[in-house]
Amino acid sequence: MRFGPQGGEVVLAALPPFEEANRLRTFFVTLLRALGDHGIGAALPDMPGQGESIWPTERAALDDWRSAFAAAEEKLTRAGARVHVAAIRGGALFDGRANCQSRWHFAPLTGAALVRDMVRAKQAAARESGKDFDPRAIAGDGPPVELAGHCISRAMLAELQGAAPFAGPGLRTLRLDTDTAPADRKILARPLWRRADPQNNPALARELAADLAQWVKQCAS
Template structure:
């Protein structure tokens, strides 16, 4: 079901799945992956939402200002607006934040009952990945790019197919996720985690992909954690 939520800068779309009739039951609010990772992770994110719905748990996936069908231009997106919008998307019922990858940098202001992070990066790691992808494009004949330009005033910078404001890049570079009650990662990722899952890092795939077994396992883990 498509719906909208209001924040200080206007209104944005959100995808809602699962049972919403009981206003006392818990709902999962998903902080999505960012930039091109969001496109690669969309299918598995929705698969997790459908799996949660099958377990009797409602979930919400909000669009961020400047993404998807937002009326805010991508080049005008700001980290503080993303955080404000995500906080405004929290419904008036027990809510648990589930952040995927860079979404862990967004839920810092949300009034939620708990935070669940899947492979959360430091903001600097996310920016580094964007820069690395742009430099790879330069080596393949793309326009010249100097990473030092991020710290200089100027127009938005083209990264991963998006015109990204330098203010947003600098804010992300300094951003860190809040401590979460539960952190999960994939096998092979040796950073601290409460649980590790078998699967491949879909956020690094060349094309969007799906992993039904991984989506089901994460949905089970979220449901158990909330319970």
């Protein structure tokens, strides 16, 4: 998906994977559209096995996502854009190979934390149905594991356990005020990724878009 101006400064966006992509896609699209009010374009690609991709989710690997995201950056750069990266939550786990002018992360988390969240959701669903789920069942060899409605390979889960967001130069990090991890700015808001159903928050989207636009312009100058 493309938004706003096609050239100049363009934000390449990374959605979180799996169930959080469903919960945050509308919100993230609202944020990216709001960047157009600041004269900044945006692009939102689907990673292999995610969104509208025809690649089976259980065949996806973290390396695939990192390579695909870097390829999206290369395509934009060849078209004349100056690329900046914006990632939410688990999207910050696969933007590290992209050559970009700057990075902006909102509520990034480690791959281990992402897996823990999905395992907790699986345990809660199992309890509601009167069953048990042992978190140790995702380790080792075997068929893909169903977590949060997605069939995920055990190799992918193992990769995620050791994955961490990019932490190099040119990065601005925002977090919710309830998050104790370090950040350049704390935002007062409720976590949309914890809601049972997808929801939007246009006011928060505009606030984050303004912060992102200011960062992009600062790094471009």
